[in-house]
Amino acid sequence: MYFGNDIIAANGAASAVAEAPVSKCATCEIRELAICSAMPSDALGELHRIGKRRMLHKGQALVWEGDEAPLIVNVLSGMLKLSSGARNGSEQILGLIGPGGFAGRPQGGRTGQTIAALIDTEICIFSSDRFAQLADLHPELRTSLLERSLGELDRTRRWMLLLGRGSAAERVAALLIDFTGEGAGPHLLPLSRGQMAEFAGLTIETVSRQLTRLKAAGVISLPSRDTFELLDREALLTIAGVFPEHGLH
Amino acid sequence: MYFGNDIIAANGAASAVAEAPVSKCATCEIRELAICSAMPSDALGELHRIGKRRMLHKGQALVWEGDEAPLIVNVLSGMLKLSSGARNGSEQILGLIGPGGFAGRPQGGRTGQTIAALIDTEICIFSSDRFAQLADLHPELRTSLLERSLGELDRTRRWMLLLGRGSAAERVAALLIDFTGEGAGPHLLPLSRGQMAEFAGLTIETVSRQLTRLKAAGVISLPSRDTFELLDREALLTIAGVFPEHGLH
DNA sequence: CGTGTCCTTGAATGGGGTCAACCTGAGTGG
DNA sequence: CCACTCAGGTTGACCCCATTCAAGGACACG
Numbered sequence: 001m002y003f004g005n006d007i008i009a010a011n012g013a014a015s016a017v018a019e020a021p022v023s024k025c026a027t028c029e030i031r032e033l034a035i036c037s038a039m040p041s042d043a044l045g046e047l048h049r050i051g052k053r054r055m056l057h058k059g060q061a062l063v064w065e066g067d068e069a070p071l072i073v074n075v076l077s078g079m080l081k082l083s084s085g086a087r088n089g090s091e092q093i094l095g096l097i098g099p100g101g102f103a104g105r106p107q108g109g110r111t112g113q114t115i116a117a118l119i120d121t122e123i124c125i126f127s128s129d130r131f132a133q134l135a136d137l138h139p140e141l142r143t144s145l146l147e148r149s150l151g152e153l154d155r156t157r158r159w160m161l162l163l164g165r166g167s168a169a170e171r172v173a174a175l176l177i178d179f180t181g182e183g184a185g186p187h188l189l190p191l192s193r194g195q196m197a198e199f200a201g202l203t204i205e206t207v208s209r210q211l212t213r214l215k216a217a218g219v220i221s222l223p224s225r226d227t228f229e230l231l232d233r234e235a236l237l238t239i240a241g242v243f244p245e246h247g248l249h
Numbered sequence: 250m251y252f253g254n255d256i257i258a259a260n261g262a263a264s265a266v267a268e269a270p271v272s273k274c275a276t277c278e279i280r281e282l283a284i285c286s287a288m289p290s291d292a293l294g295e296l297h298r299i300g301k302r303r304m305l306h307k308g309q310a311l312v313w314e315g316d317e318a319p320l321i322v323n324v325l326s327g328m329l330k331l332s333s334g335a336r337n338g339s340e341q342i343l344g345l346i347g348p349g350g351f352a353g354r355p356q357g358g359r360t361g362q363t364i365a366a367l368i369d370t371e372i373c374i375f376s377s378d379r380f381a382q383l384a385d386l387h388p389e390l391r392t393s394l395l396e397r398s399l400g401e402l403d404r405t406r407r408w409m410l411l412l413g414r415g416s417a418a419e420r421v422a423a424l425l426i427d428f429t430g431e432g433a434g435p436h437l438l439p440l441s442r443g444q445m446a447e448f449a450g451l452t453i454e455t456v457s458r459q460l461t462r463l464k465a466a467g468v469i470s471l472p473s474r475d476t477f478e479l480l481d482r483e484a485l486l487t488i489a490g491v492f493p494e495h496g497l498h
Numbered sequence: 499c500g501t502g503t504c505c506t507t508g509a510a511t512g513g514g515g516t517c518a519a520c521c522t523g524a525g526t527g528g
Numbered sequence: 529c530c531a532c533t534c535a536g537g538t539t540g541a542c543c544c545c546a547t548t549c550a551a552g553g554a555c556a557c558g
Binding site: 082084086087088090092094095105106107112113135139142143145146147149150152153154156157158159160161163164165166200201241 | 331333335336337339341343344354355356361362384388391392394395396398399401402403405406407408409410412413414415449450490
């Protein structure tokens with residue numbers, strides 16, 4: 001398990017975490033990205049009232065596997081991970097949620113997944129109930145949520161293909177391709193080896209070996225622990241081969 | 250690849266397949282199960298007009314990987330599979346869709362997945378456009394779709410955990426548990442060995458071996474090729490162990 | 499009775515897991 | 529400034545499980 005016991009309860013009153021009513025939806029950094037974009041400007045005030053803004057520090061969990069968690073999270077900046085643990089101790093990352101993404105259970109109910117922050121992450125939290133009420137008034141909200149859910153479903157299935165059929169080399173290559181936006185030059189490795197392993201359904205050692213193999217083959221270079229440079233995009237695509245699609249998270 | 254070339258086009262005019270306007274939504278077998286259940290009775294007529302009922306025979310594909318397929322399918326009876334192929338020939342089943350379930354792309358766009366019938370399957374087809382129009386008038390439709398999507402996302406992620414972390418024994422056991430509703434007695438194996446393999450991310454041989462091992466251990470019996478009897482539910486749950494959740498499809 | 503499909507079983511192979519040692523770099527404290 | 533610690537990463541040796549390749553069985557069909 002990666003993240004220690006600095007867990008905060010979803011509704012934790014006395015948490016050390018900054019918390020404030022959503023103050024500035026209208027000027028929000030991701031106004032255009034998130035589900036909020038579906039809302040007409042004049043209705044944003046209602047979102048303010050039911051949402052809470054919060055900072056989640058690296059490693060903190062928002063929702064714990066098995067929790068009753070009737071809430072919806074909206075990521076403003078940073079990155080959340082959605083994961084589930086096998087009782088043998090190993091953990092599988094089931095999804096990554098970046099700026100504009102959402103997670104949670106619009107209809108409440110028990111989660112099978114832990115939601116935690118991979119890095120410091122700014123989020124908006126809504127209670128499922130109040131969100132549902134608001135969505136009844138503004139159906140666009142649900143339309144937007146539906147779109148996102150379907151997109152997420154697609155990405156999840158694409159990754160599923162990789163987990164079901166991909167070799168270690170293919171999985172790691174696909175991950176790297178995913179980390180590579182468009183530009184060349186050094187890229188950040190947003191995940192540690194361990195997290196890459198959790199995501200790819202591999203062990204740390206295998207991930208490490210695959211990376212060194214790629215380095216030895218001249219496909220990438222690894223200037224530092226948490227950066228990499230793509231030297232031969234074609235080769236990497238060939239290795240990921242079967243699974244060239246982007247957008248795994 | 251399992252299913253031959255008896256593919257029908259989504260809008261194929263001259264197909265050999267039975268096709269008729271949705272005639273009796275009000276008395277539909279799954280009126281209460283499907284997304285239609287969200288519609289008030291007096292609005293069902295509108296669904297009639299935009300939907301087509303169709304029979305999909307075992308092995309027939311409705312949508313082909315890579316198609317532009319702006320349609321929504323609703324399963325009345327039978328079972329659809331959602332799958333995607335790796336270029337090395339192996340195929341991964343990404344989801345099973347039973348009575349009441351839906352598949353497709355409410356907002357159109359290219360699919361990465363093939364939709365095909367595992368067994369003879371009765372479906373309703375709606376065009377995305379017209380469905381969207383109707384959904385604008387009846388927001389409950391989208392709410393219902395959203396619920397289903399989120400449920401599907403959950404199940405997909407649960408299965409993903411299995412693909413990422415489960416051993417062959419665990420995967421097969423989980424599949425069997427899933428096939429077992431509640432009752433004891435002989436159960437139908439709705440999937441062939443090959444399909445089970447496609448679903449579990451294994452090979453036919455491995456699935457077969459796991460089944461014989463379970464039989465040898467007295468956990469199940471295999472009276473015929475496509476039935477099994479659960480003799481020791483506890484044991485099976487223990488083997489599936491890490492992944493006791495039901496409802497994988 | 500032959501043919502084809504699906505399934506089972508066996509033997510050999512190899513990819514990734516496991517275990518263990520070691521390396522590297524960032525703190526930390528003397 | 530150096531010694532120490534500790535987390536994260538790398539590397540190696542070994543082993544096991546699932547794949548692969550191959551052969552043969554069960555059953556339905558013409």
